[in-house]
Amino acid sequence: MSRLVRVVVVVSVVAMSFGNATSAAAQSAAEYTHRVDSLARLWRAATATVVKTDASRPNAPSADSLRIGMIIVRTDSEHVDLARAAAARLSPRIERAYGHFAERLTRHQFVLRAKGGTHAATEVQTGLTDSTGAMGQRSSDYANEVSLAATWQRMVEEVMTDAAGPDVRSWIGAIIPSDPPTKTTWSDARIALILAASAGARDCVGGDIIRCEQVLGLVHVDDPAFTFFDASQRFTMIVGFAHILRRADPAQFDRCTVARNQATCDSLAHAIPTDAVNAPIPPLVRQSLVRFALATGGDGAFDRYAAATSPKARLEAASQLPADSLVRRWRDTIMGAQKGSTAVDLETAVSSLAWAALCVACAVRSSRWR
Amino acid sequence: MALTFPRWLAVAIVACGMIWFALFQHPPEPDRPEPNDDALLARSSNRGSPALVAEGRLAQANDRLRLLELRDSVGRVGDSRQDARFNVVIDAALSNGLREVLERSITRQWVALKIQASQNRPPATIAVIVDTSRAPHGLPRIRRYAAGTPIEIFLPSEATRGRCIAIAHLTSAPQAGAPYSEIIVRNITSPETINALLSPCAFLAAFGEPGPAIAQWVHDDRWSRARLAGWDKPPTPWKAIVGSGGGNARRAAWFSLSNDPSWQIRSFIAPEGIACLAGETGVCQHILLDVRSSAIDSAWRRSVVASAGTGISLFYLANRPTPLGPANGWVVSEMVRTLGPQRFQQFWQSTLPVPYAFKSAAGEDLDTWARDWDRRMYGAASVGPVLSAVGLGTGSFVLAIGVLIAIAVERRRRVA
Numbered sequence: 001m002s003r004l005v006r007v008v009v010v011v012s013v014v015a016m017s018f019g020n021a022t023s024a025a026a027q028s029a030a031e032y033t034h035r036v037d038s039l040a041r042l043w044r045a046a047t048a049t050v051v052k053t054d055a056s057r058p059n060a061p062s063a064d065s066l067r068i069g070m071i072i073v074r075t076d077s078e079h080v081d082l083a084r085a086a087a088a089r090l091s092p093r094i095e096r097a098y099g100h101f102a103e104r105l106t107r108h109q110f111v112l113r114a115k116g117g118t119h120a121a122t123e124v125q126t127g128l129t130d131s132t133g134a135m136g137q138r139s140s141d142y143a144n145e146v147s148l149a150a151t152w153q154r155m156v157e158e159v160m161t162d163a164a165g166p167d168v169r170s171w172i173g174a175i176i177p178s179d180p181p182t183k184t185t186w187s188d189a190r191i192a193l194i195l196a197a198s199a200g201a202r203d204c205v206g207g208d209i210i211r212c213e214q215v216l217g218l219v220h221v222d223d224p225a226f227t228f229f230d231a232s233q234r235f236t237m238i239v240g241f242a243h244i245l246r247r248a249d250p251a252q253f254d255r256c257t258v259a260r261n262q263a264t265c266d267s268l269a270h271a272i273p274t275d276a277v278n279a280p281i282p283p284l285v286r287q288s289l290v291r292f293a294l295a296t297g298g299d300g301a302f303d304r305y306a307a308a309t310s311p312k313a314r315l316e317a318a319s320q321l322p323a324d325s326l327v328r329r330w331r332d333t334i335m336g337a338q339k340g341s342t343a344v345d346l347e348t349a350v351s352s353l354a355w356a357a358l359c360v361a362c363a364v365r366s367s368r369w370r
Numbered sequence: 371m372a373l374t375f376p377r378w379l380a381v382a383i384v385a386c387g388m389i390w391f392a393l394f395q396h397p398p399e400p401d402r403p404e405p406n407d408d409a410l411l412a413r414s415s416n417r418g419s420p421a422l423v424a425e426g427r428l429a430q431a432n433d434r435l436r437l438l439e440l441r442d443s444v445g446r447v448g449d450s451r452q453d454a455r456f457n458v459v460i461d462a463a464l465s466n467g468l469r470e471v472l473e474r475s476i477t478r479q480w481v482a483l484k485i486q487a488s489q490n491r492p493p494a495t496i497a498v499i500v501d502t503s504r505a506p507h508g509l510p511r512i513r514r515y516a517a518g519t520p521i522e523i524f525l526p527s528e529a530t531r532g533r534c535i536a537i538a539h540l541t542s543a544p545q546a547g548a549p550y551s552e553i554i555v556r557n558i559t560s561p562e563t564i565n566a567l568l569s570p571c572a573f574l575a576a577f578g579e580p581g582p583a584i585a586q587w588v589h590d591d592r593w594s595r596a597r598l599a600g601w602d603k604p605p606t607p608w609k610a611i612v613g614s615g616g617g618n619a620r621r622a623a624w625f626s627l628s629n630d631p632s633w634q635i636r637s638f639i640a641p642e643g644i645a646c647l648a649g650e651t652g653v654c655q656h657i658l659l660d661v662r663s664s665a666i667d668s669a670w671r672r673s674v675v676a677s678a679g680t681g682i683s684l685f686y687l688a689n690r691p692t693p694l695g696p697a698n699g700w701v702v703s704e705m706v707r708t709l710g711p712q713r714f715q716q717f718w719q720s721t722l723p724v725p726y727a728f729k730s731a732a733g734e735d736l737d738t739w740a741r742d743w744d745r746r747m748y749g750a751a752s753v754g755p756v757l758s759a760v761g762l763g764t765g766s767f768v769l770a771i772g773v774l775i776a777i778a779v780e781r782r783r784r785v786a
Contacts, residue, residue, distance in 0.1 A: 027673045028529050029442055032435040039431050040509055043424040242611045243638065243689040243696050248560040248680040250606040258610060271556055276685035364779055 069095055070105040071152075075112035079124060083112045085145035090152050097160075097178035098302045104163045107131045110152060115140055124148070128155045153178060164306040164314075171217055171311045172290060173283030181291040186337030189288030193334065197236075198280035200228035204331065212327050215280040216289055218312045225269045228280035231262065234269045237278060245271060292330045293319040429512040434670065436506040440499060441524045441535050448495030448533055455487045456480055456575070459497040463543040468555060472498055475564045482602040483568070484711075485576040492526035494534045494571035498558065501539045513541075517687065518678030519557055521566055523593075526574065527673050534571035538563065538679060553682060562598065563679025566699070569599035570675060573702070576711070577718045584717070587724050588702075591661040593675045597699030601706035605697055609749040612638050612695070635751055636691060643693040646744050647751035654740035657693040658701065659724055697747045704743055 065074040066084055069091035073083040087110075094102050108128050115123045126148065127138040137155045141148050161168055161175040169175065194205055196215075203211035213219050214227060221227045225234055238245060239257060245268055246253040256265040294301045296319040305318035312323050319326045344352075444459050451457040458476050460469040476496050505511055514520055524535040540558065544551035557563060570593050573580075580588060588596055612635050635644065646654040664671075692698060705728075706714045713731045720727030728736040757765075 027438065027527070027670065029435060029438040032431060032438055036428065036431050036435050036507065036509065039424065039428040043421065043428045046421040046424040049421075239611070241685065244680070244684045246608070246611060247696055248557065248562045250561075254606060254610075271553055273550055273553060273682050273685050276682075364775075 065109070070102045071110065072106060072108075073110045073112060074129075076114065078114060079112050079143075082124070082143060082145060082148065083110070086148040086152060089145055089149040090156070093153065093178055094156055097180075099300050101160070101163070101303050101306050105156060105159065108159060110155070111135055112148075126151060128152075128159065160302075164302075165309075167311070168314075172286045173279065174287045176287070176290055176294075181288070181295055183337055185288055185291060186334040189285050190334040190337055192282045192284045196281045196285070198228045198233060198278075199230045200280045201285075204281075205335070207331070209324055209328050209331065212331055213323065216286055216327065218315070218323055218327070222274075223270075224274050224277045224280070225272060226266075228277075231265070235265060237272065238265060238268050240278075241272060288334060289315065289327070289330050290318075292333060293321075293326055296321065296326070296329070425510055426512065429510040432507060432509045433511045433513055436501070436503065436511065437522055437537075437674075438529075439506075440501065440537055440539070441522075441530065444495055444497040444499070444537060445530055445533055445535055447497075448493070448535070449531065455493045456485075457495055459495060459499075461497075461499040461540075461543070463500040464498070465543075468544070468559070471559050475559060476567060479564050479568055479600070479602075480572065483572050483576065483599060484602070485572060491575045491578055492532055492534045492571070494536070494568075494575050496567050496571065497535065497537045498567075499537060499539050500541075500543045502542055514676060515683075516676065516678040516681065518681030518684055519563055520681075521563075521677040521679055523570055523675040523677060525570070525673050525675065529673070534574050536567050536571050536677075538567055550682060557680040557682065560680040561600075565598035565600045565703075566677050566679045569593065569596055569677070569703075572599035573718075576706075577715045580718050581720045581722070581727065583723045584720065584727065586663070587659065587661065589672070590663045592671070593677065595658070595694070595698060596702035597677055598703055600700065601703040604707060605700045605704065605747070607747050607749075608638065608695065608697060609747070612748050632752060632756060635748065637689070638691050639695045639748060639751075640691045640693045643691075643695055643744065643748075644751050644753060646693070646741055647748060648753040649741065649750075650753075652737055654744060655725060655735070655737035658736065658740045660693075694744070695748055700747075701740075701743065705739075708739070708743075 065072060066080065066087070067073075068084065068087040071087040071091050071094070073087055075083045094105065098105075108130060111127045111129060113125050114120055115125045122143055123140050124143045125138065125140055127135040129135045137158065139151055141151045157175045157178050160178070161172075164176070193201055196202075198215065200211050200215040204215050210219075214221055225237065229237065235256075238253075242253065242257075248271075252264055252268065255261045256268050290305075293315045294305060297304065297317075301318045304320075305314045308314040308317040315326055316323050321329070447459050448454065448457050458473050460472050462469075464472070480494075480496075503511070514522075519538055519540070521536060521538045524530050524537075526532045526534050538558065540554065542548075544554040570588070573596060579585070635647075639647070642653060642657045646657060694701065705717070709717065709732050717727050717731035720730065722730060725736045728739070732739060
């Protein structure tokens with residue numbers, strides 16, 4: 001029996017059994033036992049006949065493919081030159097950022113093909129297949145090497161962040177960019193840290209390295225709502241979860257929010273699961289610490305980062321520094337990275353006032369009524 | 371052909387007519403049949419291989435088999451109790467303290483509802499159990515996602531020997547020191563969970579089987595407007611919290627849109643609900659009765675109500691405003707409380723369609739009652755352009771400054 005026929009048979013049998021199962025009004029344990037037995041037989045049969053359906057793959061890759069460094073591209077002959085140019089542009093950046101770990105990228109293949117339709121001449125479709133051949137991260141792009149390389153770079157960052165470990169993305173809350181950090185990276189992190197709405201972040205800004213380690217998630221904190229936030233910030237958090245906490249117990253909620261009973265508010269704050277408590281700092285700050293550690297560690301930093309297990313161990317391995325030293329240096333770096341004041345400078349103030357005065361003068365000294 | 375005035379007029383009238391027709395005359399929308407169970411599942415589980423599809427269906431059926439086994443087990447315990455009209459079954463895996471609290475809370479609320487024991491009404495068994503089984507019968511299982519602590523209510527039927535059985539199930543017994551154990555205890559004993567556990571069994575025990583139109587309404591609605599059995603006291607209004615806009619308002623600048631009370635309420639109430647609060651005729655009744663009949667999973671849903679109490683999972687979901695807002699589950703309980711048990715029973719067992727049944731029993735139309743309820747819960751709302759107090763004050767201040775400057779300038783002017 002050919003593969004296609006087997007697929008059709010299995011799907012049909014399963015579908016028919018679903019139809020029967022749906023129409024039956026069996027709500028007794030005996031009838032459900034019978035149904036479960038039938039479905040279990042079908043499931044075992046289907047599991048035994050695991051068929052990879054080419055048809056379910058959205059884009060069967062074309063015959064042409066090319067490899068530059070760790071980048072493998074499958075494309076049609078029409079787009080080979082574009083694919084080669086984009087890959088050549090991207091490849092050195094990837095190898096510089098990820099070192100030997102970039103070999104993980106060879107488990108994936110970029111797919112590039114014509115978009116079709118009215119924009120066929122100027123746009124292409126692209127994506128990245130995983131080890132099973134399924135294509136993800138699909139997107140449309142302009143058919144030029146700069147734009148395509150930038151799109152592929154974002155795809156690589158997604159893949160490499162996940163390949164480094166399942167905890168990496170959940171800890172940072174973002175991807176690890178492959179570009180080397182710049183002064184803007186540190187300046188943006190500084191602004192994000194200063195503006196973070198938590199008492200813990202404020203202490204970190206003030207130079208408390210232990211608090212920095214806490215808000216960065218490098219040391220375990222049992223009670224984040226009380227460790228990172230003051231009473232006023234916790235109150236805001238409680239009100240933000242009003243749709244859950246008040247529905248659960250309106251009397252208790254009103255004792256906190258209306259009568260302002262602090263003990264009740266503290267009790268309500270403990271009703272919020274610790275991992276649902278707002279993060280004390282935005283992802284950008286943790287992301288900047290990872291980038292700092294990778295930049296500090298030099299060659300092989302990403303390999304060491306990916307090989308370690310906990311966030312703290314990863315950073316120490318990548319930077320080859322103890323965590324407290326790393327955090328101190330990172331904090332000094334970002335707090336020293338001021339892009340300049342965003343406040344209104346004297347020149348702007350004088351200029352604005354002068355123009356405003358001119359407008360007022362013209363208005364006041366207008367021609368007399370005739 | 372010269373464009374004379376009468377021709378211009380004729381063209382203008384025709385054009386206006388065409389615009390009116392295009393804007394307001396739409397062909398009736400064809401009925402979109404609800405997809406059946408297979409089509410529904412196709413969206414989520416048919417994307418994989420046939421083996422995955424079969425596994426998904428098997429896991430769902432296996433979960434339901436497990437629930438039916440639990441139902442039968444709980445039902446047998448209920449039948450064996452001395453007070454067979456109402457009893458509470460709490461899993462022995464829970465601590466003695468928690469069992470006592472649960473039993474006391476559930477019984478106290480049942481007593482508070484003043485349900486008269488009657489042989490004509492279905493007996494009720496309320497159970498809280500710990501079901502740790504991940505692969506019952508050695509087969510995969512998919513638990514229902516309940517957005518809270520899952521509660522299954524098995525309506526009275528031959529299979530339950532006429533008993534209404536409500537089961538709240540925990541996936542593990544809260545142990546001292548275990549993660550979230552305090553929160554789990556708090557959630558399972560919250561007033562919301564207790565009230566959710568008692569409905570619909572309390573409605574059926576107090577008022578019997580609903581009339582056909584009412585039964586269809588609550589069934590299509592999946593009992594969401596009757597999720598909570600709490601007609602012993604009025605629910606506390608949400609006016610204060612809805613007016614403050616939740617946590618967003620405190621983060622926003624005082625002049626921002628999200629700090630505007632007429633905007634804040636939209637964090638909790640969907641636009642149809644705002645129209646109801648604003649007094650648009652017919653809207654309140656419409657949103658109360660606007661429930662779609664669905665053929666999806668109808669055999670199961672006919673005899674099992676899927677409800678939920680307070681749960682941890684809610685903290686990870688975005689809050690979506692609904693037309694009836696966060697007090698949605700209190701609507702039918704409030705009908706009982708405001709109408710009184712006799713008149714509510716007349717409504718509940720009426721053979722008339724819902725609005726007529728309500729008017730006949732309550733003496734006022736459903737739209738008016740629903741608007742009053744909505745306003746008691748959330749306060750009145752306004753629609754359309756409104757000048758805020760801050761805007762009015764600022765505008766008046768700027769105007770006054772302008773007038774003063776104009777007066778000063780005018781006094782210094784000399785006309786030659």
